Amino acid sequence: MKYVLMFVETEEFAERFRTMSPAERGQAFARVDRWLAEYADKIGNGAKLASPETATTVRLDGAEPIITDGPFVEGKEIVSGFLEIEVADLDEALRMVRDWPGCPIVEIRPPEAMER
Amino acid sequence: MSGVPQAELARVLREHAGQLAASLVPLIGDFGTAEDLVQDAVVAALERWPLDGIPERPDAWLFTVARRRGLDVLRREGNYRRKLAQLQWPVPAEPDHRLQLVFTCCHPALSRPAQVALTLRIVCGLTTAQIARAFLVPETTIAQRITRAKRKIAAAGIPYRVPADDELAPRLAEVLTVIYLVFNEGYLSTADQAHSKDLSDDAEWLASLLHTLMPAEPEVGGLLALIRLHRARAAARFDSDGGLVPLEAQDRSLWDQDAVDAAIHILTRAARHHRPGPYQLQAAIVACHAEARRWEDTDWPQIRVLYDLLLLLSPSPVIRLNRAIATRYTSGPQAALAELDELAGSLEAYPIFHATKAELLRDLGRTGEAATADQRALSLTQNPAQQALLGQRLDLFT
Numbered sequence: 001m002k003y004v005l006m007f008v009e010t011e012e013f014a015e016r017f018r019t020m021s022p023a024e025r026g027q028a029f030a031r032v033d034r035w036l037a038e039y040a041d042k043i044g045n046g047a048k049l050a051s052p053e054t055a056t057t058v059r060l061d062g063a064e065p066i067i068t069d070g071p072f073v074e075g076k077e078i079v080s081g082f083l084e085i086e087v088a089d090l091d092e093a094l095r096m097v098r099d100w101p102g103c104p105i106v107e108i109r110p111p112e113a114m115e116r
Numbered sequence: 117m118s119g120v121p122q123a124e125l126a127r128v129l130r131e132h133a134g135q136l137a138a139s140l141v142p143l144i145g146d147f148g149t150a151e152d153l154v155q156d157a158v159v160a161a162l163e164r165w166p167l168d169g170i171p172e173r174p175d176a177w178l179f180t181v182a183r184r185r186g187l188d189v190l191r192r193e194g195n196y197r198r199k200l201a202q203l204q205w206p207v208p209a210e211p212d213h214r215l216q217l218v219f220t221c222c223h224p225a226l227s228r229p230a231q232v233a234l235t236l237r238i239v240c241g242l243t244t245a246q247i248a249r250a251f252l253v254p255e256t257t258i259a260q261r262i263t264r265a266k267r268k269i270a271a272a273g274i275p276y277r278v279p280a281d282d283e284l285a286p287r288l289a290e291v292l293t294v295i296y297l298v299f300n301e302g303y304l305s306t307a308d309q310a311h312s313k314d315l316s317d318d319a320e321w322l323a324s325l326l327h328t329l330m331p332a333e334p335e336v337g338g339l340l341a342l343i344r345l346h347r348a349r350a351a352a353r354f355d356s357d358g359g360l361v362p363l364e365a366q367d368r369s370l371w372d373q374d375a376v377d378a379a380i381h382i383l384t385r386a387a388r389h390h391r392p393g394p395y396q397l398q399a400a401i402v403a404c405h406a407e408a409r410r411w412e413d414t415d416w417p418q419i420r421v422l423y424d425l426l427l428l429l430s431p432s433p434v435i436r437l438n439r440a441i442a443t444r445y446t447s448g449p450q451a452a453l454a455e456l457d458e459l460a461g462s463l464e465a466y467p468i469f470h471a472t473k474a475e476l477l478r479d480l481g482r483t484g485e486a487a488t489a490d491q492r493a494l495s496l497t498q499n500p501a502q503q504a505l506l507g508q509r510l511d512l513f514t
Contacts, residue, residue, distance in 0.1 A: 001273040089275035090225055091283070110272055 001110065002044075003093050007081040008105035031101035039085070039096055046083030077105060084111075123317070125165055130321055132175040133158045133241025136182060138213035141276055147220065148266040151238050157181035158241050214239065215329045216276050218322075222291040223274045230265035231294045232301075233258050239325075240318045250315050251301065288330075292339050292395060295322045299343050303350075319343055327382070337386030338396030341379045345402040348375035364411040376406045397426040416445035433462040437469055449479035467496040 020028065036043065052071045059066040071078055080103055087093050090108070097106045133154055140150035157178045171177040221234040236242045236250075244262065248255040268274065279287040302315025323340040330336050352370040355361050383399050401422045408414040423439035436459055444452035453476045456469070463469035470493035477486035 003273070089273040090223075091275050091277075091279065093273075094225075095283075108272075 001087060001089055003085050003087065003108050003110050005046075005083045005085060005093075005097065006079055006107040006109065007083070007103050008077050008107065009080040009103045010105065011076045013104050028101070035099060035101055038099075042085050042087050042096065044084035044086060046081065048081040049079065052078045125162075125170065126317070127321075128170055128174045129158055129161055129241045130318070132178050134214055134217065134239045135212070136175065136178055137238050137241075138217040140182070141213065141217065147269050147276060151266065153182040153186050154178070154241070155237065155243070156185045159243060162243065212329060214325060215278050218291055218326065219278050219287060220269065220274060220276050222287075222294045223269075224287070224290055225272060225274055226265050226268065228294070228297070230261050231290070232297060233261045234265050235294055235322070236298065236315075236318060237262055239322065242318065288333060288335070291326065292335060295319050295326070296339060296395070298322065299346075303346060316343070316347060320347060332389070334386035334389040334391050335393040335395045337382050338393060338399050341383035341386065342395055342399035342402060344375060344379035344382070345399060345406050348372040348379060349406060363405065368409060371406065376403075379403070380407070392425065392429070394426060394430050397422050397429065401426075414445070416442050420446050433459050434466070437463060437466075437472065441472060444476060444479070449476040452476050453480070465496065467493040470496065
């Protein structure tokens with residue numbers, strides 16, 4: 001079964017990351033790389049997103065499209081990446097996510113068009 | 117009307133409906149469909165059995181009705197044809213699927229209210245109407261909750277299986293929480309008992325089912341013992357006007373001593389695993405009360421030790437409050453008050469905190485302060501139903 005993992009960063013996490021020494025940051029990346037390698041056979045497409053300052057949001061629910069600078073929710077928690085995975089069921093997805101060494105929040109959601 | 121006692125009807129339905137649903141899921145391959153089939157059979161049974169009497173083979177009766185309903189579904193959705201054709205009842209030499217069913221209903225990816233509603237409906241075979249009445253919520257709310265949960269199980273890929281060993285402990289804790297919640301809802305309920313189903317009955321049944329299926333899990337035994345120890349003393353909890361009787365004023369001759377002994381036996385066997393847990397400890401505390409022939413015989417030092425252990429496993433201000441109540445009887449009101457004062461910050465909004473404080477202050481002759489604390493407790497619980505509930509909670513945990 002396919003799932004999309006949505007990775008969410010918090011302000012505290014971003015701050016901690018900013019204040020890391022280069023060596024610490026290297027270790028953090030290495031942990032994520034190890035996780036990616038461990039589950040390589042289950043991982044499909046995905047991307048780490050650039051920082052929220054690069055985001056542009058378009059609202060189409062008014063009379064005219066409204067284009068604004070920034071992510072769609074102005075909040076402390078920001079989607080920072082996504083990853084498609086293919087696993088047996090939700091429990092296996094949960095097992096994977098439990099080991100995730102990066103950002104502090106991960107949402108697991110199946111894509112709508114799934115095989116039944 | 118029929119001669120079938122409601123309790124007997126409930127027991128038979130629960131026994132067979134849950135089992136039937138559990139065995140249908142792996143065959144039908146779809147949790148929601150299996151549940152719908154059985155649910156329709158249960159509704160039919162609730163209508164027919166009080167009139168016709170409980171059939172000689174209730175399981176076969178339910179299966180026939182569920183299957184007939186399945187055939188209706190089949191006409192609409194051709195893909196069930198092959199699977200329905202394979203169905204037989206009783207399922208020969210199948211392992212008991214109800215354990216999978218319980219773990220699926222109590223999956224942590226479902227909200228707590230959804231876990232509770234699903235478990236009662238699917239494992240216990242209650243109707244949405246019965247669940248709604250027991251929780252004093254509109255039936256549509258319960259129906260929606262169940263529909264949404266079933267949709268999530270299918271769409272989010274929640275598996276139908278008993279968790280692997282390395283995941284079992286937290287998942288079992290989740291199941292026990294749901295059962296205990298159902299028990300408390302029934303036991304502490306101020307809802308019209310005559311017209312709502314006694315959920316403590318379903319909770320006891322669930323705990324005993326789980327105990328049968330997982331005999332090596334001491335916390336399951338602990339929860340079953342806890343529930344039975346409470347229920348064994350239920351007859352003494354209310355006076356003739358329906359008012360609550362505090363523990364110290366209860367007529368202990370009304371306690372079912374055989375049931376108490378049987379529950380303690382379960383607890384003792386659980387304790388032999390040497391894996392203590394919150395439910396075993398709570399049961400042990402209640403056992404101390406249940407074993408005391410008179411209020412004066414209560415083994416307060418033992419109770420206080422058990423609260424100490426409970427605090428090690430699950431520290432919480434409410435448990436510390438209950439320990440302070442035990443302290444009152446082991447070391448006097450002054451010591452108890454000192455323990456209570458440390459909780460002032462965290463339990464400021466908790467009426468029992470103030471009610472207990474009032475009692476201690478009165479013991480110490482500080483009547484003015486006691487009255488203030490009493491008023492504070494009252495101001496936090498305006499409605500009489502809640503007051504009754506809180507009184508019962510005090511009773512439960514002391």
